[in-house]
Amino acid sequence: MGGRGAGAAANRRCPDSSPVLTDLHRPGGGARPHAMPWSFRWVGGCGAQSQKQCKKSSFAFYQAVRDLLPVWFLEDMRTMEAFHWEDGGKVSVYSPSEALLYALVHDHQPYARHLLTKFPQSALAVPSQSFSCCQSAPHLAMAVRYNRVRVLFRILKAIQALPPGDRAAHLDRQGCSRVEGGKTALHMACELVRPECLLLLLGHGASPCLQDSAGNTPLDTLLQQISHLPAANMRAKFLCLDCLFFFVPQDLKFAMKQQLLDNRQQWQDLLGENRFQCLVGLVPPSLFVGAMRVLIRTISPEHFPEALDNLPLPHFLKPLDLKLES
Template sequence: MPWSVRWVGGRGAQSQKQCKKSSFAFYQAVRDLLPVWFLEDMRTMEVFHWEDGGKVSVYSPSEALLYALVHDHQPYARHLLTKFPESALAVPSQSFSCCQSSAPHLAMAVRYNRVRVLFRILKAIQAFPPSDRASHLDRRGCSRVEGGKTALHVACELVRPECLLLLLGHGASPCLQDSAGNTPLDTLLQQISHAPAANTRAKLLCLDCLFFFVPQDLQFAMKQQLLDNRQWWQDLLGVSRFQCLVGLAPPSLFVGAMRVLIRTISPEHFPEALDNLPLPHFLKPLDLKLES
């Protein structure tokens, strides 16, 4: 097979060259959606990559999961998350992540819009101890490259309603700020203001989803800007959304009732339990079957 590789021995330029060849073979195999057993044989027995400092290393489950995310290899992602849940979501080596303080899997799943793999990652996280669960869900990305954004910030920035609802339903905090002091709500409002006519329905859907999870007294950076340009924002968001956001009116009875109902759903049963809630169709972005 063209992706078959030999064990890498020796040091120096020749070893580095063999590692590059081996790494590309594994990348190519994941990209081509080859069977899980074949990929695991490659990863554990044949494939090496070259790290900074001249270290030769095999691919970890965490690094393999990043490749599975990029290429949407769902069976391989499911295997890694089932067999190695903790190590699959651990911080990858420096060759894969410039910031060694966080693992990028959640944010990458959102960035590539891998809704099904994101769902499996969130289900795997639910089995972690509570402190570890929170650190994974609310982990900030690299401050230099990603501005300290959480996966929830990324979902708002890229306007991913399915990803946003999954993250919120599994316990991601809508109150955390990124390096610039913006909450996910600020990030979404900035997207709405920069291109108000683009992807309007998805943006308003994200905003409606956030309404169900943010506390009523949430302080956000964009609030004064909304008040200073009241008419423009009212026309853009609608009067009821605008007044609720800036605190000029309480949430509607519907929003209040949905906040109460959603709080009764445990993360383990999300989003399946949404089917039993009286949500209107336009607030059900998860129009697909997500297998546990």
């Protein structure tokens, strides 16, 4: 019981008038995808002891998730009222959505699993403005950014249980045009070269055809990464490209197509002749790619990626080995 008492003490209300906690460090300026109380100062009247207690309460939950404390302890802390500097010292609790963002950042998988199981809708709801500059839920993008493949898998399973309209809104959510360039989670998987994240998103229905604020599809974003010099991580980049081949429509219009044609020899050297010709439409997809497109379309999102094991293909031809815990 000592742990529960400590949790309650860490979140006890300040007895005097509400102070204001002012965040001093916002790297890069402006709003951020999640609030982190790196440093703050006090404004307003509160005794020295109360100031210390409120300062502790505003940071305690973040620290507890970071330290991978037990789920029951975190839920006790989350539902206790605490002062939040970003809301001008208001007393409130952390929502399941905000708690899930902390769990994503620190890869607290048991806590993420608990939140998505017990609060499947509210855990994926829009967090407060201090956590996200746009009024949309950034959980998928955050999972990709931090490469939390297992938590991403659980988020995608929770999204499949939502109504179709809500499902699409989560899968194809575009980030803030000012901060994130209007990128979807799929764009980010290509930009950061995350093949596991990419395949999970595609298999659960994320659209490979959407454009970001600059007019780039996820394919354009990936091609830009492939063209970066010096060449690095090319195996993972080609794995991403091959995965995209299985899901993009044959007539996809992408911004870099003309650049590929104008610099044919350079891109043929980078991609190989077969990939290049297929990309620019000079030859139809290979029989293998065509067959994989048909086979993958037979897998419903509810059974992805588990059903990959049941494809009538030898193991070495399957796109990725994603043996994730159910």
